[in-house]
Amino acid sequence: MTSKGIILSGLEGDRTWRLADYVQRGGYAALKKIIAENISADQVISEVKKSALRGRGGAGFPTGLKWSFMPRAFPGAKYLACNSDEGEPGTFKDRDILRYNPHSVIEGMIIAGYAMGCERGYNYIHGEIFEVYDRFEEALQEARDAGLLGKNILGSDFSFDLFAHHGYGAYICGEETALLESIEGKKGQPRFKPPFPASFGLYGKPTTINNTETFASIPYIIREGGDAFLALGKPNNGGTKLFSVSGHVNKPGNYEIPMGTPFSELLELAGGVRGGRKLKAVIPGGSSAPVLPGSVMMDCTMDYDSISKAGSMLGSGAVIVMDESTCMVKALERLSYFYFEESCGQCTPCREGTGWLYRVIHRIENGLGRSDDLDLLNSITTNIMGRTICALGDAASMPVQSFIKHFGDEFAFHIEHKKCLVPKDVQREGSKIYVA
């Protein structure tokens, strides 16, 4: 964990998650400022807009704009939800935020509740990181005991309460409407949009859903100002961002760096490619983002605009690094199995299509590929994309299209020669149990 940013910086010792430690680092100053100076909800939202903070969950939607969609004057309950259902292969940043700095998320959510007139919030935490869920519950209790949550926060007339809800093993619940269904105690199957959650969300009430890292960025923006946050990054890509680097690097982990930092610097921070091998490919934004050849990646900077220009997505900031010992067919086979396993089964193109994708890639990997299999794969993806309720179908298709686009030769070799370009022992050596 290395930080040149605002969320994971200054975290020393093993009590950083405690309220007292957070307050010492300047925590809850933003909330206190809002209450003491009677800053209006509109002013809070305009500060967030100024910061150019974009949703850290993957879509990169401007946060201030999202907040302004909430019908604040709408009578009755309004809800806030935090998406900590981090299950996108390659992404593991929210776990560290919640483990080491949970109060930044709590403070961010209280401020968001204030800005949008919500009375209640839920933090939906990925089931597999249950220890983090337990810790978040403890942090919530600390905040309640200190009068930072509940009725009449800090003696004002603003009341807001916050609760933790855990997932229990379903990738799809990271999709915001599936997440709402799951909080309602149902199967996590995405809803049609429109209506959007801002008009029909949790329990049918106006709801805003943001990612953990997005909320954790809010206290800094209010404390130091939107301009200060923007200046940390680059125009239209405000702030610093956490990047989860995994795969064939010497030091996998989370790195919080300014938006716009060259990829080569991030790779260096992560200790470079393992065993002095050559960089082959990078998935820059979580498993759903198109893969890019290493050479293309080395010319990119880490921000929404640069990665999108190169033909991929910054997504959640999950950087999966693959070196020359990687068999791209095998890598894609594993990802396709994941989407097949995690499709919720609601839409036929995704439910059936992800199975087709996996089975065809599986047979190519196992020397049973047919000459027209690549055309077949492309045809399956175009029949899935845009024909489903949520983005999981697209997310399953984009890796397939991009792997074939950039590494088609390797797939063709597999089909023709019934084996891999990369010798098996080289693959094993590259991906064996790794001791940092």
Added chain:
Amino acid sequence: MLSSESLKKIDQEIAKYPLDQKQSASMSALRIAQEEKGWLANETIEFVAKYLEMPAIAVFEVASFYNMYDLAPVGAKKITVCTNLPCALSGGVDAAEYVKKKLGIDFNETTADGQFTLKEGECMGACGDAPVLLVNNHQMCSWMTEEKIDQLLADLKK
């Protein structure tokens, strides 16, 4: 059917949601029930449904949708290994093979003495810690080398 301690925990979960939205606690109620019973039998699911005033089928839908619930008996210790791509690049597959060899079972099997069940998991959100193992859903074990796996299995047998 569930202990008073479990029911107390479920009541705490129900209190997190609006008064008329008891069903929101179904996920945590099933988790608490599974912690007590080891797995979710139909009668356990029916009991949870009755407690939350929900149709049994609605609770069963939840139990069968999320993959950390066990609808069949499992060993005293359930070990789940992540073999997804980021983990596979750093030894996740090796770790799974090693656990299989040590326990003498394949994925979705239980040892003859009923001690261990092995499962293959999907992304646990801890790719930087690969290889990652999860014990009984809640205890995450990071950077699992062969030595650490030996140690873990020895500790779990105690």
